[in-house]
Structure formats: C-alpha cells, structure tokens
Amino acid sequence: MKKAGRPIIPRKTIYRLSIYLRCLARLRENAINTVSSEALAQAAGVKPTQLRKDLAYFGAFGTRGLGYEVNALSKRISDELGTSSLQPVILVGVGNLGLALLSYRGFEKEGFEIVAAFDAAPKRKRDKQIHLPIWGMEKLKNFVHEKNVKMAILSVPAAAAQTVANELMAAGIMGILNFSPIVLAVPEDVMVNNVNLAIELENLSYFIQG
Amino acid sequence: MKKAGRPIIPRKTIYRLSIYLRCLARLRENAINTVSSEALAQAAGVKPTQLRKDLAYFGAFGTRGLGYEVNALSKRISDELGTSSLQPVILVGVGNLGLALLSYRGFEKEGFEIVAAFDAAPKRKRDKQIHLPIWGMEKLKNFVHEKNVKMAILSVPAAAAQTVANELMAAGIMGILNFSPIVLAVPEDVMVNNVNLAIELENLSYFIQG
DNA sequence: AAATGTGAAGTTGTTCACAGCT
C-alpha cells in the first residue's frame, strides 16, 4: 500500500494520474506536443490547480509560460504508475459475468492480459466459445506461483467470494478486482478494488430523480 | 442532483447506503431480525460511527441498547434510494464490452432491466446470440420518449462517446453509466458514473508494487 | 504575457467522545 522511498501519493491522485495518462494518449494520437494544465485538466474533468497539485507529488517538470511536453509527461506518469510493463492477471469465476469479462478483450490494449481462467466447475457448459482454457481451482496455487501472478479478477457468486478470496491470497495474489457484491475481509497488504455495476446504476437512479 | 425538500445527502453516503442494503439483504436471508451498527458496519467494511452518521442523514430509527430492525432499516434505505421500483435502462454500443454486458443477466435481480440495445451498426455480425434485438441509432430517440427511459449504459468506442452521449441527452436520458474511457462533458443536471476496468487494474497494480 | 508550483485557506468527509434512550 505504501511505496518505499517516495512521497506517499493519495489514492485519489493515483486514480486521476491514470485518467491524465489516457488524455495524454489522445493528445499524442493527434500529434499535439505541448499542453497546458488548463487544457489537460479540462479534458480530464478536473480543475487546473488540482492537476498541478497532483503532478507536484512527484516533482515539477512543466515549463512556465508554456505548459507540459506531452511525451515527457506521459512517460513520467507511466513510470510513476509502473504501467510500462504488461501485468499478468487471472480471472476466477467463469459464470455469466466472468464469461462476459473474458470475452471482452479490451484489457490487452491497456497493458493487462488475462493469462488464465479458473472455476469451481471448469467443465460446465457455457454458451459462448472462448479462446482461453478454464482450469479447476486445484490448479490455481501452482499456476500463480509459477507465473508469479499478483492480480486477480474475482467474479464468483457472493456466497463463495470470501472463501475464494482466501484461496487467492494463500496462493500469493496481492491485488483483487472484486466484482462480487460483498465486502471482502483482507489483510492490510492486500488491495481490493470493488466494481459493482448494480450499485453504480442504483446510484445514478438516485441522483436523477428530481 | 439535489433532492428537493430533503437534506442533501453526500454522494459517498448514498453509495454506502447501497452497500448497507446488500448486507441487510444477506442478514434477511439468514433470518436475522436485529443488527447493531457494529455488526452491520463490519459487514459493510466501514466504522460503526460512519454507519450511524450515514443513517442520521434521513432520521433515526434504531433502538438504543438493541440496534436496528433489519426489515425496517432495509425498507427505509430502499425508500430513500428509490429502488423500490424497477428502472428501465438502455444499452448503447454493442461491441465487445456491450455484448459482454448484455449477456451478463445479473442486473435484473437488482432492480434494473436492460430493455433495449442500440448500435451504429445493428446488423453487424456478433459472435454470441443474445435474446434482445439490437436497434439502429435512429430508433433511439422515439424509444426513449415512448418508454420514458431515463438511464443508459454507454459502451461505445472512445471516439464516438461524446457524440453518442449528446444524442442520449437530446433524447431525454438523465443518467449515464459510462464505460468508454473518456470524460464526458455534460450539463449539470445530467449524472455520469464512470466505470473503467483498465484504470481499476492499473490502480491495483500501483498499490501492490512494494 | 503566460503558465507553473505552492503555502494558506476553505471545504468536505471521518472519527471521537460522550450524552441520552431503552
């Protein structure tokens, strides 16, 4: 959770750095070399001062009067986030949602690859062909060790989630992207990000009722 | 964005109310009638005081010395969130991710139904059978008006996202669950929730590198 | 002139400490 030897950067800032990185990628595609905090902030949906504060956590490299060099800033943020190298990820729980996520091949472009899928019933019939084999849970531990996988996508039913999460952690997984609708109990050094589409919709529906 | 005649409840609280509701549902399944703020907070992954503060935004109904009645509290939160009635939702952009979301039929259990799907190329060949017909974008406006749809899931490529979002808003959509990796520009009265799986993974990967 | 970098002020959200019910 903390990065030794560097200033502690707030969670929210890290999240926004990812957003800035994607905005910068689009600028690059359009062959734009230089950008002001004003313009970049606008693209990212934040205030210019916030952008500058965020960048200030890991040093200054803008040019006053001019702005930031797009390539240099991209590189710097990318280094900071550690996204320069492709991270292997496993997916556990190939039910409806897990299958959906597997068939969505949009992770690779962004530096992540789902390298294996696991399920309690690997042979179960599924209504869609996928290119990746599905392994039984007994194969998980060895695989994670051998391939040195650190991250997992968890898409099992609520009732199984905590048990499976425990297996993942025992195998050495340190980061879990949790799609199951329960709050996982994990030790401090394991990181969980929750994604719950139903809650997102519920949240929207609240705010649009006037 | 604001609810007339009621105290303004912070976004984060609303989000947590959804979590509490799901924890309460599990308690109900286990035929537990009463719960303390301590126990419920633990299940929801928050501190007891925070839970009580959250509930205090819309009035007190716990029993001191005892705790909360599970059914009554569920009902109260559900009313507050307005999730008692089923909300129709449309999905726009039936590419890889959109198709994946359509085939994930997990929304219905949670009070939402995807009632129609739209795509710029509705006849395009897709590698999976789905039960819902896919309409062309020209059908969108009428449908939204007729069925009085207020929420949309947006899963089109980045390049098209803002244009399509504009169409949605022109048709009367007030809440967008945005899966496309750009920040949408919308007027104040339209609500956008962003879900970006790549960013979630990137975020995880940052925090697990020691 | 234009735009960054940053201490200080302001705002929002969280936790504490404890009074007040049951």
Place this chain on the structure above:
DNA sequence: AGCTGTGAACAACTTCACATTT
C-alpha cells in the same frame, strides 16, 4: 449495561491566491 445519535475535533482533499520562472 448496551447501543444509538450527535456536536466537536480531526483528517483529507480541493481550491485560491500569488510568487516565480520562461
């Protein structure tokens, strides 16, 4: 005794204002 409800203290985050640099 046990647990809620809440003002006050605290912490985190955001924005402002402006000095500084090119």
